[in-house]
Amino acid sequence: SYNLRGVIYYGCAHFTARIITADGVVWHYDGVRDGSPVVWEAGATTLLDMYQCATKTAIMTIYA
Numbered sequence: 305s306y307n308l309r310g311v312i313y314y315g316c317a318h319f320t321a322r323i324i325t326a327d328g329v330v331w332h333y334d335g336v337r338d339g340s341p342v343v344w345e346a347g348a349t350t351l352l353d354m355y356q357c358a359t360k361t362a363i364m365t366i367y368a
Contacts, residue, residue, distance in 0.1 A: 306367035315360030
């Protein structure tokens with residue numbers, strides 16, 4: 305079976321992403337806002353939480 309491992313978002317003329325590890329830890333990446341590091345994110349735990357990220361909307365999901 306496949307599990308959600310990433311979500312790509314688009315809005316405000318750039319992309320961001322969330323990466324979900326095998327143990328369910330969610331990391332957020334926004335190179336414009338944060339530079340290059342990923343940031344641990346505590347609030348996104350359900351699929352519904354993953355639909356939006358700040359002002360950006362999910363445009364692609366990645367399963368593995």
